[in-house]
Structure formats: C-alpha cells, structure tokens
Amino acid sequence: MPKPRSQLISIADTPYYHCVSRCVRRAFLCGADPLTGQSYEHRRGWVEKRLLFLSRIFAIKVCAYAVMSNHTHLVLFIDGETAKNWTSDEVLQRWHSIHKGTMITQQYMLQGQVPNYLQPLLDATVESYRQRLMDISRFMKELNENIARQANFEDQCTGRFWEGRFKSQALLDEAALMACMAYVDLNPVRAKMTDTPEHSDHTSIKKRIHSAKQNQQPKALHPFVGNPRKNQPKGLPFKLKDYLQLVDLTGRIVRQNKRGSRDLSFTPILQRLNIPSENWLTIATQFEQHTFAAVGTETILSNYYQNAGYKRRSKIPQAKQPLA
Known part of the structure; x- marks a missing residue:
C-alpha cells in the first residue's frame, strides 16, 4: 500500500526531493502528436513560467527541471528555515498572490489589524498558510492543476490530465x-x-x-x-x-x-x-x-526508512549500489 505523502516527505531527513508528474494515456504536455500533427510545444512555456512563479511565492526552490513531451522532472529544495522567519504580513502577501484567502486575512491586509477576538483565528490561519507554503504537495498541486486547466480548456475537454499524484524521491x-x-x-x-x-x-x-x-x-x-x-x-x-x-x-x-x-x-x-x-x-x-522512494548511502537509507515506518528494506543495497 502506498505511503501517505506526508510520511514520504520529511524535512528532518532531507530538504531535497525529486518529483515527477506524467500525463494520462495519450495526453500531451507538449511536443507534437504524430497522429494528428498538432503541436503542443507552447505548453512548455506554461510549465516553466508557472514553475518559476511558484518558486518565488513558496519557500521551495527549484534546483533542476526538465519539461518533456508527456512528463516533467523537478528537483526541489524545501527552505523551511526561511519560511519560519516570515512575518505574518509576508505569509499573507505570498498566499494572496495565488489565492483570495479568507475575509479575516483580507481585512487584516487592508486595515493592518483585526478585532482582538479575531486575532487567534488570524494567527492560526497564518500558520496554516505558512505550512502550505513550505509543502511540496501543495506546490505540485498549484503547478499541476493550473497546467491541467489550461490544457483542458485548449483541448475543449474535461477530466484527468495527469495520471495521478506526482511521484517523489527523497535525495538523502x-x-x-x-x-x-x-x-x-x-x-x-x-x-x-x-x-x-x-x-x-x-x-x-x-x-x-x-x-x-x-x-x-x-x-x-x-x-x-x-x-x-x-x-x-x-x-x-x-x-x-x-x-x-x-x-x-x-x-x-x-x-x-x-x-x-x-x-x-x-x-x-x-x-x-x-x-x-x-x-x-x-x-x-x-x-x-x-x-526507489529514497536515494542515499545504506546507513542514511536505513535511518530514513525507519523514520518513515517502512517494515521491509530489502531494496536498500540496490538503491545504494550505483552511487557506491
């Protein structure tokens, strides 16, 4: 049974992750369809533009990326230390650049304050947004949903564009x-x-x-x-x-x-x-x-799999071997 994403991604083990998203069936992220001759090359620009935009909003930095014909490869760095030092204003400004937020956060950004009885709710909302802004799953959702909507609108269709959740690997x-x-x-x-x-x-x-x-x-x-x-x-x-x-x-x-x-x-x-x-x-x-799910030396992998709650670790030598 697949592990929950929250267990696979752990800043305590590593801030670096390799993420892969693939399109369903014959859907094209970009490139040319050999059957119809239609080109989707312009969609490469959609992905790159959105990816680099989100990297300025989130506490997640892009180390490497490649946009292929039906999938994307990303190597991401979670900058948790920076996110924890953001002020409430910085967190809300960043979140409001991609979402409307709530009536309370909008009121705070317009007036600079909220009534005392709303302050605990505002603080809790800010911390929730802070965690989202350093969450790879949220980052990938903001990237993939945007591209899927644009592609479906262009193709005049509905339904899945990506085959499922993105695949992630911890780089230890x-x-x-x-x-x-x-x-x-x-x-x-x-x-x-x-x-x-x-x-x-x-x-x-x-x-x-x-x-x-x-x-x-x-x-x-x-x-x-x-x-x-x-x-x-x-x-x-x-x-x-x-x-x-x-x-x-x-x-x-x-x-x-x-x-x-x-x-x-x-x-x-x-x-x-x-x-x-x-x-x-x-x-x-x-x-x-x-x-596999994580890449590193045998000792580091053992610690990672133990922290992630894996019971079977028979693949560790295979994962380690090419880097030895």
Missing part, C-alpha cells in the same frame, strides 16, 4: 542530489530531443548556462555555493563550473553512445564524492531505474 546525500540533478538536466539529450544541454529548451541547465556566460546565476533557481565549508551560505554544495563541466561531458558520452570515449574520473565533483566513472554514467542515465 550530496551524491544522490548531484546524480538526480544531472539525470534531470540530461533528460532531453538522452531522449534525443537535442544534441547538447545548452540547447535544451525549457530546462534548468540551459538557464544556468545562459547566466554563466554572463558570470551570473539565475535568480529563479537555487544557486550553487561551492563545496561544503564553514559558514557556507545556503545553496547547492557544489561549484557551478564543476557541475556544468560534468553535465557537458556526460551529455557528450550519452549523445555519442561511447561510454569509454572520455574519462570522467578526473572531474572534481566525482573525485570529491568518490564515485567511479562507470557508476556515474549508469546513475546519470538510468536514475529512476536504479532508485
């Missing part, structure tokens, strides 16, 4: 995080939609490469802050240059289908995380095939 350590991000960023290359990562439209890797050429990082994405160190700022624990180089080299190998054509063992990230080149190529191209 740095190796799992980096491998999943690279897997997501290389999705279009592996699917032969493009030859190089920098030409992958509506992906995080293209946005990062474009900004890197201007010696910047995209404000809409969770930044790279370098290797772990004392007083490290909040962000991805890798150097941007090292990550882009690794993704570029891996993409060339995938595109040319020559696994031994380049030696990846000298790339700084793989050296720091002690991941062999062959294992890296396997996980970077087949991440979903070799992983």
Whole structure:
C-alpha cells in the first residue's frame, strides 16, 4: 500500500526531493502528436513560467527541471528555515498572490489589524498558510492543476490530465542530489530531443548556462555555493563550473553512445564524492531505474526508512549500489 505523502516527505531527513508528474494515456504536455500533427510545444512555456512563479511565492526552490513531451522532472529544495522567519504580513502577501484567502486575512491586509477576538483565528490561519507554503504537495498541486486547466480548456475537454499524484524521491546525500540533478538536466539529450544541454529548451541547465556566460546565476533557481565549508551560505554544495563541466561531458558520452570515449574520473565533483566513472554514467542515465522512494548511502537509507515506518528494506543495497 502506498505511503501517505506526508510520511514520504520529511524535512528532518532531507530538504531535497525529486518529483515527477506524467500525463494520462495519450495526453500531451507538449511536443507534437504524430497522429494528428498538432503541436503542443507552447505548453512548455506554461510549465516553466508557472514553475518559476511558484518558486518565488513558496519557500521551495527549484534546483533542476526538465519539461518533456508527456512528463516533467523537478528537483526541489524545501527552505523551511526561511519560511519560519516570515512575518505574518509576508505569509499573507505570498498566499494572496495565488489565492483570495479568507475575509479575516483580507481585512487584516487592508486595515493592518483585526478585532482582538479575531486575532487567534488570524494567527492560526497564518500558520496554516505558512505550512502550505513550505509543502511540496501543495506546490505540485498549484503547478499541476493550473497546467491541467489550461490544457483542458485548449483541448475543449474535461477530466484527468495527469495520471495521478506526482511521484517523489527523497535525495538523502550530496551524491544522490548531484546524480538526480544531472539525470534531470540530461533528460532531453538522452531522449534525443537535442544534441547538447545548452540547447535544451525549457530546462534548468540551459538557464544556468545562459547566466554563466554572463558570470551570473539565475535568480529563479537555487544557486550553487561551492563545496561544503564553514559558514557556507545556503545553496547547492557544489561549484557551478564543476557541475556544468560534468553535465557537458556526460551529455557528450550519452549523445555519442561511447561510454569509454572520455574519462570522467578526473572531474572534481566525482573525485570529491568518490564515485567511479562507470557508476556515474549508469546513475546519470538510468536514475529512476536504479532508485526507489529514497536515494542515499545504506546507513542514511536505513535511518530514513525507519523514520518513515517502512517494515521491509530489502531494496536498500540496490538503491545504494550505483552511487557506491
């Protein structure tokens, strides 16, 4: 029986999660329908625009994303610390940018206060909104429902657009995080939609490469802050240059289908995380095939499954193996 989403997503174990949403049957998120010839490419823009908009509202940052023909891949970071420090005004401003709120919250935002007898209810509502704004399930709902409504309106139909709830994976350590991000960023290359990562439209890797050429990082994405160190700022624990180089080299190998054509063992990230080149190529191209509800070392996985209430943990060695 599937675990409740509330048990699968635990900030105490990790703030990083890989989320996948797929369309039902022959529904098209984007791309071209080979039977009718109708193109849905413009829907890529819908997803990217909505995704980056929500990342500015929620305490959830986007680490990586790729919009494919009938599914999306996201790597998300829950910034719970920031959400807890928001004032009541900040929480309500953010929530009101996507929903009307209640009469009490509207009154507070207009007048700056509410009668004393309504204050406890206002405080409870603010805390409820705060929790929603750091909830991945709510984030995915706000993203997917919006896209489904637009697609159904365009197709002049009703009913399901997504096949069901999104799939999520907990990324429990740095190796799992980096491998999943690279897997997501290389999705279009592996699917032969493009030859190089920098030409992958509506992906995080293209946005990062474009900004890197201007010696910047995209404000809409969770930044790279370098290797772990004392007083490290909040962000991805890798150097941007090292990550882009690794993704570029891996993409060339995938595109040319020559696994031994380049030696990846000298790339700084793989050296720091002690991941062999062959294992890296396997996980970077087949991440979903070799992983399950959570990804990390055996020790970290054992703790995660225990906290999540799993009784069977026979898949731990399989999930761990490609990153060993």
